Amino acid sequence: MREILILGRGGQGAQTAGNLLARAFFEQGQYVQTFATYGGARRGTPVVSSLRADDKPIRVRSNIELASGLLCFDDSLLDANFLRSANKDSIIVVNTSKPHAAFAGLGDFRIVPVDGKAIARRNDMGKVVNSALLGAFVAMLKQPDFEIMCDVIKETAPAKKSENVASCKDAYDATLKNFGGV
Numbered sequence: 001m002r003e004i005l006i007l008g009r010g011g012q013g014a015q016t017a018g019n020l021l022a023r024a025f026f027e028q029g030q031y032v033q034t035f036a037t038y039g040g041a042r043r044g045t046p047v048v049s050s051l052r053a054d055d056k057p058i059r060v061r062s063n064i065e066l067a068s069g070l071l072c073f074d075d076s077l078l079d080a081n082f083l084r085s086a087n088k089d090s091i092i093v094v095n096t097s098k099p100h101a102a103f104a105g106l107g108d109f110r111i112v113p114v115d116g117k118a119i120a121r122r123n124d125m126g127k128v129v130n131s132a133l134l135g136a137f138v139a140m141l142k143q144p145d146f147e148i149m150c151d152v153i154k155e156t157a158p159a160k161k162s163e164n165v166a167s168c169k170d171a172y173d174a175t176l177k178n179f180g181g182v
Contacts, residue, residue, distance in 0.1 A: 001053070001054040001058065001060075001104040002025075002052065002053045002054065002068050002069065002143065003050075003051070003052050003066070003067045003068055003069075003081040004018075004021065004050070004052075004053075004064075004067055004068065004070070004071070005048055005049070005050055005051075005064055005069075005070045005071070005072065005085055006018045006021075006048065006049040006050075006051070006070075006071040006072075007041075007045055007046065007047075007048050007070070007071070007072050007074075007077050007082055008046075008049075008072070008073030008074055008077070008104055009044050009045065009046060009047065009073065009074055010043045010044055010045050010046075010047050011036070011043040011044065011138045012073045012074065012129070013073070013128065013129065013130040014047050014048070014073050015036050015047060015049050016075075016130055017049065017071065017122060017130045017133060017134055018034055018036065018049025018050070019034065019049075019053055020134060020149075020152055020153060020156060020165045021051060021134060021137070021138075021144070021156060022034040022051050022053070023150075023152050023156070024138075024145075024148050024152045025051075025053035025083075025143070025144045027144070027151070027152060028143075028144045028145055028148050029055075030053045030055060030144070031053070031055070031057050031058050032047065032051065032052065032053050032058075033051070033052040033053075033058045033060075034050065034051045034052075035049075035050050035059050036048065036049050036050065037050070037117070038137075040064070046077060048102075049160070050062070050063065050064050051141065053143075053144075055114055055156035056079045057161040063068070064085060065085065066085060066087060066090070067085045067086060068084070068088055068089070068091070068141075069090065069091045069093075069137065069140070069141050070082070070086055070091070070092045070093070071086065071092075071093050071094075071133060071137050072088060072093070072094040072095065073090065073095050073116075073128055073129065073133065075094050075095065075096035075098060075113075078092075078094050078103070078106070078111075078162075083106060083109060085161045086109055088109065088110070089110070090109065090110065091110050091112065091139055091140045091141060092109055092110060092111045092112065093112045093133065093136050093137045093175075094111060094112070094113055094114070094131040095104075095113055095114060095115075095129055095139045096113045096114070096115065097117070097118065098100050098113055099113065100113055103107045103182070108162070111181055112136065112175065112179050114136040114171060114174070114175060116129035116132040116133045116134065116136070116171065117166055119132040119170050119171045119174070120132050120167055122167075122170065123163050123166045123170055124160065124163045125160065125163050125164065125167050128164075130164075131153050131157075131164040131165070131168040131171075132167045132168065132170065133169040133171065134149060134153070134168055134171075135149070135167065135168035135169060135170065135171065135172035136171040136173070136174070136175040137174045138168075138172060138176060139173075139175035139176045139179075139180055140152050140179065141170070143156060146172060149168065150165050150168055150169065153165055153168055162181040
C-alpha cells in the first residue's frame with residue numbers, strides 16, 4: 001500500500017492536489033482512501049491531505065504514521081514535525097526555489113526541490129502550483145500513470161485546462177531530468 005501526505009497552507013491547493021491524485025489512482029484501477037486535517041479553518045493555516053492507494057481494498061482506518069511519499073507545498077512547513085512521517089526511503093517533493101543542498105541539514109531524507117512557482121508562471125498559471133507539483137510528484141513516485149494524471153487534471157481544471165496540463169508535463173519532465181525518479 002502506498003501512503004501519501006500532502007502538506008500546505010489553506011488556500012494553496014493541497015486538498016485539491018490530494019483529491020486529484022486520489023482520482024488518478026482510482027482511474028488506474030486502485031482502491032483509494034483519502035482524508036484531510038485542517039489547522040484553523042482559515043486561509044494560510046497548515047492543512048494536510050492524506051491518501052492511501054492499493055491494489056486491494058484498504059481496511060486501515062488510522063492516521064498515516066510513515067508515508068512513502070510526502071508533498072510539501074511550502075518549504076517553510078518542511079520541519080521536524082512533518083519529517084517524523086518519513087524515513088530514508090520516503091520521497092519528499094517540496095515546492096521551493098532553494099537548491100537541494102539547502103535541505104542537507106534536515107537529515108538523511110530523499111528531498112526533491114521543485115520550483116513549482118516558476119513552472120506555474122512559465123505556463124501562464126500565475127501562483128497556482130497544484131498541477132506542477134503533481135507532475136513532479138508523479139515523476140518521483142512513478143505512480144499513478146502520468147497520462148492518467150494529465151487526463152484527470154484536464155477533466156477537473158475549472159479553467160486554463162491546457163495550461164494546467166502543460167505545467168504538469170513541464171514539472172514531470174524537469175524532475176525526471178534533474179532527479180531521475182526512483
